[in-house]
Amino acid sequence: MLAAIAISQSATDPLSGLALRDDVPEPAPKPGWCRVRVVASSLNMHDLWTLRGVGHPPERLPIVLGCDAAGYDEDGNEVIVHPVLGDPDAGRGDETLDPNRALLSEQHDGAFAEYVTVPTRNLVPKPAWLSFDEAACLPVAWTTAYRMLFTQARITAGDRVLVQGAGGGVASAAIKLAVAAGAVVYATSRSADKRAEALNWGARAAVPTGERLPEKVDVVIETVGEATWSHSLKSLRPGGTVVIAGATSGTNPPADLGRVFYLQQRILGSTGCTRAELVAMLRLLEATGVRPVIDRALPLTDIHKGFQLMIDGGLTGKVVIHPPAPQQ
Structure with a gap:
């Protein structure tokens, strides 16, 4: 074969x-x-x-x-x-x-x-x-995004969610899934075309990488790593959550531990998904029409x-x- x-x-x-x-x-x-x-x-x-x-x-x-x-x-x-x-x-x-x-x-x-x-x-x-x-x-990128959003961050309708690096497989899935769940989604990208796509997928705003958001967010979906880590922490409200499932730009970002402990920010790792999560995501796609x-x-x-x-x-x-x- x-x-x-x-x-x-x-x-x-x-x-x-x-x-x-x-x-x-x-x-x-x-x-x-x-x-x-x-x-x-x-x-x-x-x-x-x-x-x-x-x-x-x-x-x-x-x-x-x-x-x-x-x-x-x-x-x-x-x-x-x-x-x-x-x-x-x-x-x-x-x-x-x-x-x-x-x-x-x-x-x-x-x-x-x-x-x-x-x-x-x-x-x-x-x-x-x-x-x-x-x-x-679906099996890797979309279920990774699903677990990040719903199992780890436990987002609910109305939550503010930042997705770093719009355009990638996990990022595009996270934008569409979060919008389908009723979240207000912000996205970043260096590419104007990818920012435009994020808006088409339902993001409220899409800004150049590192640019200040209109408001602080409850959750950051982070797969880029070093290049966006500082922006992720600065964009997060006190008590908010960063979920990280990859680091395509590098795995050694500045820790900024003072910000993390003073603002009581949570950093959660996420890897893969369970079979049950794949099945649950299929039910979500059927109910919402998201593809x-x-x-x-x-x-x-x-x-x-x-x-x-x-x-x-x-x-x-x-x-x-x-x-x-x-x-x-």
Whole structure:
């Protein structure tokens, strides 16, 4: 089968380690696992971090990349793959807290292929009202945003929410989900086009990165890191909450501990989601009509192009990847 594989890592030239191979054996499921024919997957920053050697030890290479998948199970059912491979019992009912959890493509071959195998419990029925392309955008980026907003920050209607870095997969999801929940949303971006998109998604205002907001916010959704951290804390009301689930610009921002303790600000980490949260988010999407933002869809053979667009920062929303359909 055709698959996109990380064969090496480079901090400066990550795509040099990405190989397309058409002779990869089709995976066979272990007991308790299921094989899924992938109809659609999507790109995530996690894939680039793997290729850059961040958080992924080289001894796990080669490995098929791809954290997101939607397709058909072995019985022909339409499914979405929950990407966190973990034991809820080991995490006190939350598989994201299992010390041995792994995201698809970290310890097990991922979804940039014609087939992928996962534990059967990781399969979620795909609703008929959701296309395969839309479904493939949800497992990592959208559920990350959902957990940040509703599980960690516990936003309610009327809350003021700042989303840093509008345009990325998690940020675009956070804007649309927060608006759907009745929050007043502010967004930042260096790009005028992405600020305009944020307004189209329902943000009350979208300002250049670092610019002062019209009011203090209750919650900041932070995935950028060093470049926006100071602005995030300064934008937060006393007693407000920053939820951080990534740091694309760096992981060592100035702490500003005086502000944090004097204003009693809360800083919460968030990683991935549970299967139950994915199911709950699907119910929210059905009720509100909110759908993922898709920048474009590409065949698996063009995956290098998709990653280059991500590196260049020229995307608004997700890039969907289509593996070839099986030959009859």
